Amino acid sequence: MLNGKTRQYNRGIRYHVIHRPESKMRQPAKLFREMWQDLLGCRGLAWQLMKRDIYAQYRQSLLGLVWAIIPPIVAAAGFTFAANSKVLNIGETELPYAAYVMFSMALWQTFVESITMPMQQVTKAKQMLAKISFPREALILSGIGQVLFNFGCKLLLIVGMFLWFQIPVTASVFLAPVALIHLIVLGAAIGTFLAPLGALYNDVSKLVPLVMNALVFFTPVVYPVPSGEGAFGTIVRLNPITPLLVTTRELATTGGVSQPVEFWLASILGFIGLLLAWLIYKLAIPYTVERLSS
Amino acid sequence: MVSAFQKKSASGYSSTEQPQQEDVVLSVNGVSKKFCRDLKKSLMYGVQDIASELFGVRGSENDNLRKKEFWALQDVSFELRRGEALGLIGKNGSGKSTLLRVIAGLIKPDKGTVEVIGRVAPLIALGAGFNPVLTGRENIYANMSILGLAKEEIDDRFDEVVEFAEIGEAIDSPVQTYSSGMAARLGFSCAIHTEPDILLIDEVLAVGDINFKQKCFRRLHELIQKGTSFILVSHNSQSILNVCRNSLYLIKGNFIEIGETRKVLTKYEEQLFNLDRKLSHAFSGAAEYAEKKESESLGLDILSVEFRDSEGERLQSVVSGEEARLYLRCKLTREIENINISLIFKEVLGQNDLVLHISSYNDRVSLALPKGVHSLQVVLPYVCLRPGIYNLDVTVKEDSMYDMDKVPSFMFKVVGKESMNRCLFYQPRHWLSTVEECRK
Numbered sequence: 129m130l131n132g133k134t135r136q137y138n139r140g141i142r143y144h145v146i147h148r149p150e151s152k153m154r155q156p157a158k159l160f161r162e163m164w165q166d167l168l169g170c171r172g173l174a175w176q177l178m179k180r181d182i183y184a185q186y187r188q189s190l191l192g193l194v195w196a197i198i199p200p201i202v203a204a205a206g207f208t209f210a211a212n213s214k215v216l217n218i219g220e221t222e223l224p225y226a227a228y229v230m231f232s233m234a235l236w237q238t239f240v241e242s243i244t245m246p247m248q249q250v251t252k253a254k255q256m257l258a259k260i261s262f263p264r265e266a267l268i269l270s271g272i273g274q275v276l277f278n279f280g281c282k283l284l285l286i287v288g289m290f291l292w293f294q295i296p297v298t299a300s301v302f303l304a305p306v307a308l309i310h311l312i313v314l315g316a317a318i319g320t321f322l323a324p325l326g327a328l329y330n331d332v333s334k335l336v337p338l339v340m341n342a343l344v345f346f347t348p349v350v351y352p353v354p355s356g357e358g359a360f361g362t363i364v365r366l367n368p369i370t371p372l373l374v375t376t377r378e379l380a381t382t383g384g385v386s387q388p389v390e391f392w393l394a395s396i397l398g399f400i401g402l403l404l405a406w407l408i409y410k411l412a413i414p415y416t417v418e419r420l421s422s
Numbered sequence: 423m424v425s426a427f428q429k430k431s432a433s434g435y436s437s438t439e440q441p442q443q444e445d446v447v448l449s450v451n452g453v454s455k456k457f458c459r460d461l462k463k464s465l466m467y468g469v470q471d472i473a474s475e476l477f478g479v480r481g482s483e484n485d486n487l488r489k490k491e492f493w494a495l496q497d498v499s500f501e502l503r504r505g506e507a508l509g510l511i512g513k514n515g516s517g518k519s520t521l522l523r524v525i526a527g528l529i530k531p532d533k534g535t536v537e538v539i540g541r542v543a544p545l546i547a548l549g550a551g552f553n554p555v556l557t558g559r560e561n562i563y564a565n566m567s568i569l570g571l572a573k574e575e576i577d578d579r580f581d582e583v584v585e586f587a588e589i590g591e592a593i594d595s596p597v598q599t600y601s602s603g604m605a606a607r608l609g610f611s612c613a614i615h616t617e618p619d620i621l622l623i624d625e626v627l628a629v630g631d632i633n634f635k636q637k638c639f640r641r642l643h644e645l646i647q648k649g650t651s652f653i654l655v656s657h658n659s660q661s662i663l664n665v666c667r668n669s670l671y672l673i674k675g676n677f678i679e680i681g682e683t684r685k686v687l688t689k690y691e692e693q694l695f696n697l698d699r700k701l702s703h704a705f706s707g708a709a710e711y712a713e714k715k716e717s718e719s720l721g722l723d724i725l726s727v728e729f730r731d732s733e734g735e736r737l738q739s740v741v742s743g744e745e746a747r748l749y750l751r752c753k754l755t756r757e758i759e760n761i762n763i764s765l766i767f768k769e770v771l772g773q774n775d776l777v778l779h780i781s782s783y784n785d786r787v788s789l790a791l792p793k794g795v796h797s798l799q800v801v802l803p804y805v806c807l808r809p810g811i812y813n814l815d816v817t818v819k820e821d822s823m824y825d826m827d828k829v830p831s832f833m834f835k836v837v838g839k840e841s842m843n844r845c846l847f848y849q850p851r852h853w854l855s856t857v858e859e860c861r862k
Binding site for chain 2: 143144145146147148149150151152153154172173176177179180181183184187188253255256257258259260261262324325328329408411412414415416417418419
């Protein structure tokens with residue numbers, strides 16, 4: 129066998145590798161070390177991929193970045209119209225209703241994007257995955273970067289909206305991004321978990337929009353937080369997305385946090401979920417790759 | 423003064439290219455890999471494999487073949503040293519690309535291990551990661567990042583890459599406006615400048631026009647001098663002969679042989695030109711025919727057909743490039759004045775195409791023979807047929823039209839001494855040089 133020499137390179141990716149058939153879970157310490165090294169080493173690549181995707185997306189479009197802010201505006205317009213014509217019986221919201229819907233929709237859509245982005249990235253990169261060995265985490269990081277970029281565009285809309293409706297903000301608005309990060313982390317956890325499966329079976333990428341379209345009604349996006357009684361109220365309260373979304377909204381506007389316990393529980397769920405999803409992703413990708421065409 | 427080219431030693435390489443005996447950079451041990459032919463089952467097996475990986479169930483001996491699975495690679499082992507170029511030879515579907523992908527770490531083996539020291543760059547697809555909407559310049563950064571370089575390293579090499587690719591001003595146009603040749607050149611240029619330790623080349627050895635191809639080969643040569651190791655897959659035997667000292671031969675995923683490229687290539691070509699192994703065993707090199715009754719004979723009966731060499735020894739297979747004699751033993755029942763032989767050679771590979779038609783009538787020679795048993799010989803000083811299996815139709819006529827007897831199909835095999843993969847026929851030749859002007 130080889131004499132175990134390793135060469136020193138400053139690219140941060142390991143250069144003495146043994147490819148074995150058995151499960152990597154049998155040597156967990158080595159596996160975790162590999163995962164950590166890959167994550168550190170792929171930052172440059174993730175940045176290049178992100179730049180590439182963002183430029184390509186907006187180069188071929190006339191409206192460009194405007195597309196990021198249109199969906200929340202459309203949703204807000206539709207729901208406000210329906211509420212004002214008394215078709216929908218929605219309670220009192222702490223913000224003017226149009227602003228409430230726009231802001232919540234922007235957050236909701238960011239959440240949905242963070243679920244679909246990993247799957248899209250993996251599916252789009254099928255050619256690359258099958259033919260070049262690069263740290264696969266780069267795709268996920270690049271995807272999360274794009275979600276943040278898209279939110280950045282939506283932020284312009286939100287700031288404009290705050291100014292228009294003269295909504296007061298408190299100092300806690302600077303904590304709002306933290307809560308937003310937690311929200312994205314939960315989405316990314318689900319997305320990363322689904323990504324390898326999604327590249328194999330296209331049922332997954334069809335199912336996700338269906339489920340999310342249903343879930344939007346079980347999250348206080350277009351209506352205020354219900355009191356928690358009755359079946360519907362219970363479901364909304366148990367939904368982990370609820371506290372994350374609500375807390376972000378509250379921190380940015382009213383300043384008080386009405387569901388601290390639920391918020392932290394959901395955050396922990398999100399972070400642990402992301403770590404687990406990362407592990408599953410790392411282990412599953414080679415099997416996905418070999419079943420893809422080359 | 424005319425001097426002949428010097429005959430090289432068996433290794434075929436000049437003394438400046440000794441193999442580095444030190445580091446082994448790649449060690450493949452007993453690698454096996456199975457695939458599934460059925461798409462739906464394949465995806466299901468993928469899910470099963472993922473589950474067994476996650477729960478730590480998957481072991482090192484994944485022997486059982488599930489339904490519709492087959493072994494794409496079976497028990498392949500070899501070592502690669504620093505600065506060594508290894509050719510991978512085999513028919514389509516013999517597992518060459520799969521082996522490269524296992525070495526590159528893209529797929530996991532089912533049995534066996536692969537140990538790699540150094541950076542591996544698979545040249546399996548050029549321009550993977552190219553986004554058509556972006557310009558060539560932007561894509562260079564994306565592509566070389568994917569191949570493993572940091573931004574500073576790309577900055578250092580950027581100008582060289584652009585110059586090597588010979589794209590000119592189009593470097594600032596979107597890649598979707600490039601011709602396929604330009605895109606391939608750009609991809610190749612990016613890949614070749616990543617300076618890996620091990621380069622896996624899957625049939626994309628050199629793209630573009632002649633000048634560019636030569637540039638690619640020169641650069642690959644420089645890389646070999648610097649100590650880069652190669653594994654080269656190509657159907658172009660000449661490229662493999664030029665670049666690789668040793669080669670590995672795979673049939674249907676099985677490891678057959680590893681050794682000097684020339685030897686392995688000859689074996690490969692023999693297999694390639696053989697359609698059916700059973701058929702080739704039936705070639706004894708001779709055929710005998712029953713004597714006809716006197717009443718049925720038209721004057722001449724062919725008793726046997728065989729090939730012999732210049733010494734009169736029976737030939738099992740005819741050797742391309744050497745002398746062979748076709749012996750026709752005939753029995754004449756009467757004296758015949760104007761005997762003509764017509765030989766039609768058809769190659770079995772393909773559609774039984776006619777490759778050669780010679781007749782003594784066309785050559786204006788004929789035979790006059792008395793009654794009795796005679797042995798007619800056709801002497802071929804150099805057999806120019808390329809290796810393969812041929813059908814020979816022999817017709818012996820009186821004058822030019824009266825058929826006396828014929829052998830409708832005599833099958834025989836031609837084997838070759840050297841690589842004739844890119845020849846349609848054998849050309850005898852000598853290599854010489856003459857001094858025109860002597861400079862001190």
